[in-house]
Amino acid sequence: MTNGDRIERLYRTGDLPDEELSALLVSLDQKEFEHLCERACEVREKVYGKEVYLRGLIEFSNYCRNDCYYCGIRKSNRLADRYRLAEDEIVACSDAGYELGFRTFVLQSGEDLSYTTADICRIVSRIRSRHPDCAVTLSIGEKSRSEYQAYYDAGAERYLLRQETSNPVHYRKLHPPGLSIENRKRCLYDLREIGYQVGCGIMVGTPGQTPEYIIEDLRFMQKLDPQMIGIGPFIHHKDTPFRNQPDGTLQDTLHLLAILRLMFPHILLPATTALGTIHPLGREMGIRAGANVVMPNLSPRGVRKKYLLYDGKICTGDEAAECRACMERRIAATGYKVVVSRGDYRA
Ligand code: 5AD
Numbered sequence: 464m465t466n467g468d469r470i471e472r473l474y475r476t477g478d479l480p481d482e483e484l485s486a487l488l489v490s491l492d493q494k495e496f497e498h499l500c501e502r503a504c505e506v507r508e509k510v511y512g513k514e515v516y517l518r519g520l521i522e523f524s525n526y527c528r529n530d531c532y533y534c535g536i537r538k539s540n541r542l543a544d545r546y547r548l549a550e551d552e553i554v555a556c557s558d559a560g561y562e563l564g565f566r567t568f569v570l571q572s573g574e575d576l577s578y579t580t581a582d583i584c585r586i587v588s589r590i591r592s593r594h595p596d597c598a599v600t601l602s603i604g605e606k607s608r609s610e611y612q613a614y615y616d617a618g619a620e621r622y623l624l625r626q627e628t629s630n631p632v633h634y635r636k637l638h639p640p641g642l643s644i645e646n647r648k649r650c651l652y653d654l655r656e657i658g659y660q661v662g663c664g665i666m667v668g669t670p671g672q673t674p675e676y677i678i679e680d681l682r683f684m685q686k687l688d689p690q691m692i693g694i695g696p697f698i699h700h701k702d703t704p705f706r707n708q709p710d711g712t713l714q715d716t717l718h719l720l721a722i723l724r725l726m727f728p729h730i731l732l733p734a735t736t737a738l739g740t741i742h743p744l745g746r747e748m749g750i751r752a753g754a755n756v757v758m759p760n761l762s763p764r765g766v767r768k769k770y771l772l773y774d775g776k777i778c779t780g781d782e783a784a785e786c787r788a789c790m791e792r793r794i795a796a797t798g799y800k801v802v803v804s805r806g807d808y809r810a
């Protein structure tokens with residue numbers, strides 16, 4: 464099979480055998496890549512048209528009890544300048560976001576146990592009752608099933624938790640003992656069963672990642688059947704054990720985005736901040752490769768520079784309103800259109 468055949472078969476059937484996927488992952492020339500993107504855009508437009516959805520990201524705490532080797536807010540990083548937003552500040556961010564046209568808020572933090580289950584539930588339900596036409600997404604890490612159930616009952620309908628890698632050996636290279644892929648997967652299946660719209664995902668180009676591991680991730684995602692898949696390049700952070708590791712590349716990330724769109728035609732697929740960090744037009748290129756979501760920062764200006772998962776992170780200085788206008792222009796330039804909508808999954 465040629466790469467052209469592989470792309471056409473993936474486009475027609477949404478799947479390929481492992482060997483063919485592997486070939487597609489490692490060897491695409493520029494022309495073949497353009498062919499892949501054309502098909503990815505066609506599939507995306509069949510489901511979502513030209514619409515691109517906004518998620519307002521509220522990074523409410525950078526305290527974390529975990530110690531992932533890649534992450535700038537890991538607990539061992541003594542140089543991280545820690546902050547926590549108060550409940551009223553978080554709610555105020557959602558109010559400001561609402562005025563700017565956001566209809567989805569993503570509450571993200573490190574695994575900070577100083578917010579109790581009751582605190583998170585109260586924050587979620589306050590935002591939902593002030594803005595009944597909005598969705599609240601949580602991205603706060605590994606919890607017990609009963610905690611996930613409590614957030615859901617309080618009105619959180621979506622949850623983001625990347626598996627980072629589905630392979631147990633690779634997982635242990637990226638995380639210290641104490642974190643396991645088994646528990647990560649348990650969380651994802653619990654979230655699905657409870658009824659959340661679930662987002663999983665991986666970093667591209669993490670140390671030790673191989674095409675075989677990426678295929679294992681694709682197979683895991685086929686089983687999980689998520690509504691969102693978040694991927695972005697790994698980017699080193701100078702105060703972590705991975706400080707000297709090479710970053711993931713633009714091309715590998717775009718490539719995987721397009722393959723994901725063909726394998727999961729209905730998926731909500733963000734062009735991530737990390738993608739915008741490794742190239743000034745990375746997010747626009749992500750949209751052209753099949754992505755249909757962008758997640759501008761709604762965190763208060765004063766804390767943005769502190770939520771530093773990796774070096775060089777963009778959008779850490781702008782006001783929320785500037786980010787919103789900037790995104791609108793950038794997406795319009797790609798021929799797509801930012802819409803004021805919750806941007807729910809279309810089955
Ligand atoms: N480079 C890129 N992405 C990172 N994340 C964490 N650290 C890094 C890094 N150094 C991603 C992880 C996590 C998400 C919130 O941010 O995939 O799930």
Ligand code: FES
Nearest residue numbers: 527529531534537
């Ligand atoms: Fe916080 Fe990894 S360092 S979840």
